[in-house]
Amino acid sequence: MAPLPYATIPDLAGKVVLVTGGSTGIGAAAAEAFAATGCRVMVHYNASAAEAEAVVARIVAAGGQAAAVQGDVTDRAQPAAILAATVERFGGVDVLVNNAGGMLGRKSLAEMTDDHYDQVMQLNAWSVLAFMREAQPLLKARGGGSIINVTSIAARNGGGSGAELYAASKGFVSTLTRGLSKALWKDNIRVNGIAPGTIHTPFHERYSTAEQREAMRQTIPMGRLGTSEDCAGAFLFLASDALSGYMIGQVIEVNGGQLMP
Numbered sequence: 001m002a003p004l005p006y007a008t009i010p011d012l013a014g015k016v017v018l019v020t021g022g023s024t025g026i027g028a029a030a031a032e033a034f035a036a037t038g039c040r041v042m043v044h045y046n047a048s049a050a051e052a053e054a055v056v057a058r059i060v061a062a063g064g065q066a067a068a069v070q071g072d073v074t075d076r077a078q079p080a081a082i083l084a085a086t087v088e089r090f091g092g093v094d095v096l097v098n099n100a101g102g103m104l105g106r107k108s109l110a111e112m113t114d115d116h117y118d119q120v121m122q123l124n125a126w127s128v129l130a131f132m133r134e135a136q137p138l139l140k141a142r143g144g145g146s147i148i149n150v151t152s153i154a155a156r157n158g159g160g161s162g163a164e165l166y167a168a169s170k171g172f173v174s175t176l177t178r179g180l181s182k183a184l185w186k187d188n189i190r191v192n193g194i195a196p197g198t199i200h201t202p203f204h205e206r207y208s209t210a211e212q213r214e215a216m217r218q219t220i221p222m223g224r225l226g227t228s229e230d231c232a233g234a235f236l237f238l239a240s241d242a243l244s245g246y247m248i249g250q251v252i253e254v255n256g257g258q259l260m261p
Contacts (some may be wrong), residue, residue, distance in 0.1 A: 002226065003024070005064055007091070008037055008038055009032055009037045009240050009242065009243065010062075010242070011240055011242045012034070012037045012038060012039055012236065012239060012240055013037065013038030013039070014038060014039070014040070015039045015040070015095055015239070016039070016040050016041075016042070016086065016090040016091065016092055016093050016094045016095070017031075017034045017040070017041045017042070017092040017093075017094065017095040017096075017097065017137075017239070017245065018042045018044065018065075018082070018083065018086045018093055018095070018097065018212075019031045019034070019041065019042070019043060019044060019097040020044045020073060020082070020096075020097050020098055020099050020100035020127075020131065021044065021046075021073075021099040021100030022042075022043035022044050022052065022055065022097075022099065023043060023044075023048035023051040023052035023055060023068075024040075024048055024051050024197060024201070025048075025188045025199070025201035026099060026150065026196060026201060026228045026231050027043075027044075027097070027099040027100070028043075028051070028055045028228065029228035029229050029231060029232045030097055030099065030228075030231070030232055031043050031055055031056065031059070032058060032059060032067065032232075032237045033097070033229075033232035033233070033235060033236055034235070034236065035059040035062070035064035035065070035066055036062070036064065036164075036248065037236060038064075039064075039095070040064075040065040040090045040091065041059060041064070041065070041066040041067075042066070042067055042068070042069055042082075042085070043055050043056055043066055043067070043068045043069070043131055044068075044069050044070075044071060044073075044082055044084040044100065045068060045069075045070055045100055046070065046071065046073065048071050049068075049070065052070075053068055055068075056143065061100075065090075066102060067089050068092075069082055069085045069086065069089075071137075073100045073123065073127040073130075073131070074119070074123050074126070074127060075115055076091060079130040079131045079133075079134045080130075080134045080143060081128065082131075083096075083131070083134050083135055086226070087138060087246075092138065092141065092142050093135060093138045093139060093142070093145065094139070094142055094146070095145055095146045095147075095148070095239045096131060096132070096135045096139070096145070096146070096147045096148070097148045097150070097235060098127070098131050098132070098147065098149045098150060098173075098231075099150045100123070100126045100146070100204070101123055101124045101126060101127075101150065101169075102123055102124070102166075103120075103163055103166040104116065104119055104120050104123065104166075105162075105182050106160075106161065106162025106163055107162050107165065108111070108162060110201075114164055116165070117165065120165050120166060121172075124166065124169035124173065125169045125172040125173065125176075127150055127196070128172075128173050128176065129176060130156070131214040132147055132180060132184075133245055134148045134221035135147065136184060136187065136189065138188045140188075140189065141189065142189040143188060144187060144188025144189050144190075145188075145189055145190075146189070146190045146191075146192070146219075146238060146239045146241075147184070147190070147191045147192075148188060148191075148192055148193065148235055148238050148239065149173050149176070149177045149191070149192075149193040149194075150173075150193065150195075150196070150249060151170045151171075151173040151174045151177065151193050151194070151195045152167070152168035152170040152195055152196060153167075153195055153196065153197040153198070153253065153255050153258060153259050154166060154170050155167060155170040155171040155173065155174045155195060155249050156174075156195070156259055156261055157259055158222075160208075160212070160216075170195075173193065174195070174251055175194060177191055177192065177249065177251060178249040178251075179195040179249075181248040181249035182231040182248070182249065185248055190210050190238075190241070190244070190245070190247065190248050191248060191249065192236045192238045192244070192248060192249065192250045192251070192252070193250070193251040194231060194235065194238070194251070194252050194254060195251050195252065195253050195254065195255070196226065196231050196254050196255065196257025197220070197226055197253070197254060197256055197258045197259065198216040198217070198220065198225050198226060198255070198256075198258060199225065199226040199227065199228060199230070199231065200213070200225040200226065200227060213225065216258075219258055220235060220255070220256040220257060220258045221256065221257035221258070222256035222257055223256075224256065225256075226255065226256055230237075230254060230256075231254050233255055234252045237252075238250075238252065241258060
């Protein structure tokens with residue numbers, strides 16, 4: 001693997017970062033970017049054990065520090081357990097990246113069962129709230145820190161066909177990000193978000209056809225789908241007090257111009 005193109009950000013070196021859903025896609029790119037700046041990274045995964053271990057192996061091979069932790073973020077006990085494992089391994093938590101999430105299938109309104117609603121909201125909305133709640137005292141104990149929530153362009157445009165419930169769950173994340181940023185600042189915890197556009201990851205390979213992805217591409221002024229690496233710099237920026245210390249409650253849109261709010 002070629003060296004990642006990230007210069008050291010002095011105030012991030014040595015920080016402990018937990019990336020939920022860090023085994024593939026945007027989460028994996030974020031984990032490797034943090035490690036390249038000298039952070040110690042806990043890579044969370046649920047079912048993708050081999051992929052998570054591969055991320056850790058790449059980080060270690062490049063001279064970084066990382067470990068992996070498994071857990072289903074929809075399980076009520078797991079957010080606290082995953083954070084506890086991070087503290088046990090690295091001694092604390094300085095940055096929380098709430099990246100775990102998913103669409104769980106495209107459903108029309110008639111197909112949106114109560115069970116489907118519960119599953120989508122538990123994964124995309126409740127888990128973010130739970131991780132923030134459990135992380136607050138841990139970040140406070142370190143003198144403050146940063147929480148970065150991954151929302152979506154769908155939170156603003158309502159999502160594509162069959163993705164409306166997913167979009168609504170991400171709208172929850174965006175609003176929670178803004179609201180709790182004011183509450184958590186008293187503990188010197190900065191809360192911000194990142195809203196990826198159409199990023200070519202396993203997410204879209206799973207839920208969008210090639211024709212759908214091409215239709216999305218045609219709406220992007222930059223003329224291409226994004227990559228996971230396109231999002232990585234925004235995480236580093238928001239995690240660094242030196243670079244974004246006067247920012248709370250902001251959601252950075254990373255979408256190639258697909259949406260300009």
